[in-house]
Amino acid sequence: MLHVSALFVPRSAAFNEQGAINATSIPMAWFQVDQMPLWATVPVVLVVHAPAGGDYDPEIHVVCKDPSGAPRGSLRAAWHWPDDGNRASKYRCFTQELSFPVETEGEYTLGVYYDAEGKFELSTPVPMSILLAETEQPADDGETTFSEPAE
């Protein structure tokens, strides 16, 4: 049985030379955007673990859902996962960017599922609010990522 140790959106995340992850500003609980609709891109960190003796070829999906619960973007992870020597458990970590369209304000969720449609949940999804900035700002042509989050 595969378990999720961590699923969050940081400000930034990168693998180090040893295959572990350095991440800043965990968690980004909300974002403010200047306009809608837009195409958003956020970094996602996922850490999973499982007991040795199973889950040799797992496949899971990180799915972003909009405030109405509709899936808006997903990442697929499938890998060969041999047991880790004589250890009783094994770990795997991922960091990747997830893109999805933002058409409405509200609470989006990120969850780990067995399927790309987000029907079969592996762990409780994490919330991520997306808010429209109150002051109207000119569109920034070509900008596809979020603005800096307001504190």
Place this chain on the structure above:
Amino acid sequence: MHVAALLVAGSANIDDSAIDATRVPITSYEVNQTPVWLTVPLVLVVHAPSGGDFDPELFIVCKDPAGTIRGTVRSAWQWPDEDKPSKYRCFTPQLSFAIETTGEYTIGVYHDAEALKPIATPIPLMINMAGARPGRNGA
């Protein structure tokens, strides 16, 4: 209340309610001798829907390979709703625990100090004897 992240990190610093962490996840430690007292930095992020969990309490508990409790950190806080459907809280506690034997320890988040009611599946942390070859179980 749900756990978004429970990790052993190489380092974890909290600033203005956000965490910078390096080398996540740490999955094992090597010790030079037993018994020994080990302290590890943790990253814990929890969230809950607004409208509840205003005065939560949780326990981060380390158990040894036999399941015996070896270290505990308690957190209790006031958690008012924000102007959003959900609220987050993050912690970077240092968890200290006694190591008397090598093997797979677990670190979990529980509702109770006795670690009977888990909030999420505990994470494994392998403790090896330094220099031990794989397959020798740290002997």
